[in-house]
Amino acid sequence: MSAPGDEDDRPLYERFGFRIARRGYDRDQVEAYLTQLLGGAPAAGAPAFDLVRRGYERDRVDEVITRLHHEAPGRGAQA
Template identity: 50%
Template sequence: MDSPGMFQEGRRGYDRSQVDAYLAALAAGGPPVGFQGFDTVRRGYDRAEVDAHLAALSGVVPLPSAPPAPADFRGFDTGVRGYDRSQVDAYLAAFAAGGPPAGFQGFDTVRRGYDRAQVDAHLAALHRDLR
């Protein structure tokens, strides 16, 4: 299940070494423990191709669950400083399960977090759709 050459490289895409390690772990018996998703980097694997490949495997191998998103949602880029990925993911999961979480105070800013402008725009669109 090697991925070199399996996916096209794009201007921005999933971190190739992370995708390769994930697929190697799948081939060895299951997804890596603590998998949080792939970072988006310059010259990474095409996200749509990787997502389609993982979706095709989902009937055979359990994949990490993700909250439903609009069809055109491609995920967030990561940056040197950004929103804590686990907090954003938990918020989106709670949102998908029934709306915005009560008592939400905001996300911590951390190294290698989700792009703040992208998260803010996505959340604004989700909240706009609620009205």
């Protein structure tokens, strides 16, 4: 596990444990959204991804996005 602030050079699918599903979220759309979110850009509402053949498993993507939103600065648990 990397320390806060360290760059993680692994591909996003590997970093977050995304699996390919028979029908799942469009991989390019998911990766573009996560890149923007991880880059510090505020999310503009709930994401909506197209369902495609051989996309990312929906439950895992939803779980990761929810966690990242809660961990974003100014949200989640206050110290």
